[in-house]
Amino acid sequence: MVASYSWHPGAGPVEPVWPLSKPLLADELLTSWIARVALAHGCCPTALIASAWRGFRGRTGDLDRGVSASRLAVLSKQSGVPYASLQSATLAHVMPSIMRLPDRLPRGNWPWITVLGCRGNHHSGGLQCCPDCIAQYNSRYLIQWRLAWHTCCPVHGVLLVEQCGRCLAPLQPELLKVGASFNDCHRCGAPLSDNTRSAFVEAALAFQRFVDEGIGRHPMYGTLPLDFRDWLTVARTMVSFAQAALRHHSVAAVRFFESLGIALETLHPVSLGLPLEYLAPAERAVLLSIVWVIMSAGPDRFIEVARRESLPASTLHIPLNGAPPVLLELAAALQAPRHHLAGGVGCGHPSSPARTLRMWLRLKRKVRRRGIR
Numbered sequence: 001m002v003a004s005y006s007w008h009p010g011a012g013p014v015e016p017v018w019p020l021s022k023p024l025l026a027d028e029l030l031t032s033w034i035a036r037v038a039l040a041h042g043c044c045p046t047a048l049i050a051s052a053w054r055g056f057r058g059r060t061g062d063l064d065r066g067v068s069a070s071r072l073a074v075l076s077k078q079s080g081v082p083y084a085s086l087q088s089a090t091l092a093h094v095m096p097s098i099m100r101l102p103d104r105l106p107r108g109n110w111p112w113i114t115v116l117g118c119r120g121n122h123h124s125g126g127l128q129c130c131p132d133c134i135a136q137y138n139s140r141y142l143i144q145w146r147l148a149w150h151t152c153c154p155v156h157g158v159l160l161v162e163q164c165g166r167c168l169a170p171l172q173p174e175l176l177k178v179g180a181s182f183n184d185c186h187r188c189g190a191p192l193s194d195n196t197r198s199a200f201v202e203a204a205l206a207f208q209r210f211v212d213e214g215i216g217r218h219p220m221y222g223t224l225p226l227d228f229r230d231w232l233t234v235a236r237t238m239v240s241f242a243q244a245a246l247r248h249h250s251v252a253a254v255r256f257f258e259s260l261g262i263a264l265e266t267l268h269p270v271s272l273g274l275p276l277e278y279l280a281p282a283e284r285a286v287l288l289s290i291v292w293v294i295m296s297a298g299p300d301r302f303i304e305v306a307r308r309e310s311l312p313a314s315t316l317h318i319p320l321n322g323a324p325p326v327l328l329e330l331a332a333a334l335q336a337p338r339h340h341l342a343g344g345v346g347c348g349h350p351s352s353p354a355r356t357l358r359m360w361l362r363l364k365r366k367v368r369r370r371g372i373r
């Protein structure tokens with residue numbers, strides 16, 4: 001077990017139709033279990049899916065996000081593993097613990113869930129795993145490894161991997177061939193345990209542990225206990241904030257991070273523009289280590305330093321729906337009226353053309369100075 005929170009205990013088969021059915025292991029992902037069952041029967045996972053789900057065209061997509069009730073019922077009947085247990089192995093089951101859902105799950109990408117980038121049966125992003133855990137007896141792909149705050153294995157002290165070290169194929173256990181194991185690359189067959197190990201990032205592991213321990217509870221943000229989902233929303237907003245700072249290196253942002261003890265210059269650049277959920281474990285570890293420092297500092301310190309360094313309100317992207325009050329307070333603090341606007345706003349008289357032009361030029365100089373493009 002690599003996390004301090006368990007999503008499901010697993011379940012054994014009862015009166016299975018499939019002769020070599022396998023139990024669902026604790027915290028195992030649905031596709032990991034499907035792959036193990038298929039390989040136990042001497043067939044590849046895509047063939048097992050195609051035979052179980054008549055009319056299924058073989059484009060598996062991201063099955064871990066959830067499959068229809070009728071298809072899950074077929075898997076349950078054939079395998080003997082209870083329906084509810086298989087359902088608990090999907091990310092749809094996990095999402096209500098991660099974000100406040102309106103009525104249904106979002107259609108696009110889900111916050112904090114790693115993106116596989118599915119095109120037919122091939123993915124541009126792989127499943128994450130620990131190269132040491134996956135080589136052990138009875139290994140499985142864990143739900144935790146689809147959660148973007150997981151970047152390292154605390155047991156083995158290494159960064160997670162998402163691709164083969166030899167051919168760089170994204171890890172897709174559902175494409176494994178008959179006779180292969182989870183430790184094999186589906187494309188070139190190289191053992192994943194041969195991957196070069198990268199040391200974990202200490203602050204990223206601290207973030208990972210804190211989040212795992214906070215699931216379903218009220219973790220602290222400064223002196224404020226927050227609903228776990230609200231805490232994650234604040235942290236996700238800070239991820240975007242840190243990404244923008246790493247991209248632009250504006251003077252105000254550099255000073256802001258220096259005040260919190262983070263030297264932006266020493267950090268490796270993160271892939272431009274890609275959201276956290278698309279990034280490789282190493283890049284996420286960099287971002288989350290920054291966010292860990294910001295979250296540990298608390299809201300009062302954030303406001304104090306942001307005001308002192310005149311961080312523009314535009315640096316904090318507040319989600320349109322479901323922003324917790326503390327996040328709105330942070331944004332409001334950044335939007336505090338500036339002295340040069342006094343008299344220019346709400347005076348009740350239209351400005352002269354010359355005065356408007358002066359204000360416009362001053363605004364342009366200010367924007368350039370702060371590195372906003």
Ligand SMILES: [Zn+2]
Nearest residue numbers: 130133153156
């Ligand atoms: Zn491990």
Ligand SMILES: [Zn+2]
Nearest residue numbers: 164167185188
């Ligand atoms: Zn390979």
